[in-house]
Amino acid sequence: MKRIGILGGTFDPPHIGHLVIADDVYHALNLDEIWFIPSQVPPHKQAARVSAAERLSMIEAAIQDTSYFKVNPIELERSGKSYTIDTIDVLKAMHPDITFYFIIGADMVEYLPHWHQIDQLVKSVQFVGVKRPEYQLQSTYPLIFVESVGIDLSSTIIRERIRDDKPIRYLLPTPVYQRIKERQLYEKT
Numbered sequence: 001m002k003r004i005g006i007l008g009g010t011f012d013p014p015h016i017g018h019l020v021i022a023d024d025v026y027h028a029l030n031l032d033e034i035w036f037i038p039s040q041v042p043p044h045k046q047a048a049r050v051s052a053a054e055r056l057s058m059i060e061a062a063i064q065d066t067s068y069f070k071v072n073p074i075e076l077e078r079s080g081k082s083y084t085i086d087t088i089d090v091l092k093a094m095h096p097d098i099t100f101y102f103i104i105g106a107d108m109v110e111y112l113p114h115w116h117q118i119d120q121l122v123k124s125v126q127f128v129g130v131k132r133p134e135y136q137l138q139s140t141y142p143l144i145f146v147e148s149v150g151i152d153l154s155s156t157i158i159r160e161r162i163r164d165d166k167p168i169r170y171l172l173p174t175p176v177y178q179r180i181k182e183r184q185l186y187e188k189t
């Protein structure tokens with residue numbers, strides 16, 4: 001059986017916090033690959049500021065130097081809210097030879113009770129939680145905890161810094177930074 005980690009997210013934009021947790025879980029659990037899965041419509045928050053195609057391109061740019069990081073556009077192929085249970089059902093049917101590990105930051109761990117069909121979902125996929133500043137990393141749901149750095153960074157912080165004309169150069173992988181600058185993403189409020 002292959003063992004694959006999934007990092008689902010809005011990635012609006014992808015930042016070093018995403019790469020750090022993906023790499024920490026990859027190494028801690030000795031996984032074969034990490035699949036980055038951008039959501040079409042986030043189930044629990046406002047729609048993304050930039051298009052799905054743009055977020056997909058930014059993820060491809062972010063992971064280009066890491067052979068075991070892949071992007072999977074499965075959620076962009078269906079409309080409506082991108083519920084994780086639907087994604088896991090399809091992935092498991094497509095790949096019966098793979099065990100999936102769904103990676104979430106502590107903010108999403110806190111939010112787990114509100115996930116769509118959570119009681120069924122926790123039986124269907126193994127969740128992996130990593131710390132995130134200002135959130136509690138504890139849950140009554142079955143969860144593997146992986147030690148990570150806990151970087152105080154979010155896509156929201158990056159969007160706000162762009163709006164406020166503050167530096168973002170080292171908060172993003174270089175190709176993502178270049179793409180944001182070239183295409184003037186997130187500049188209009």
Ligand SMILES: Nc1ncnc2c1ncn2[C@@H]1O[C@H](COP(=O)(O)OP(=O)(O)OP(=O)(O)O)[C@@H](O)[C@H]1O
Nearest residue numbers: 008009010011017104105108132151153154155156
């Ligand atoms: N700095 C971080 N530390 C730990 N986990 C993180 C960090 N940034 C993102 N994550 C996790 O990565 C996944 C995808 O996050 P997402 O793409 O929504 O980024 P975000 O920075 O939380 O975005 P936004 O600020 O727009 O809400 C979530 O499980 C989230 O908890």
Ligand SMILES: O=C(O)c1ccc[n+]([C@@H]2O[C@H](COP(=O)([O-])O)[C@@H](O)[C@H]2O)c1
Nearest residue numbers: 008009010039042043044083084115116
């Ligand atoms: O399925 C749900 O109900 C659900 C609720 C909250 C978050 N998720 C998933 O968790 C991942 C991280 O969410 P987000 O909004 O922080 O990008 C992403 O893949 C979401 O689709 C899923």
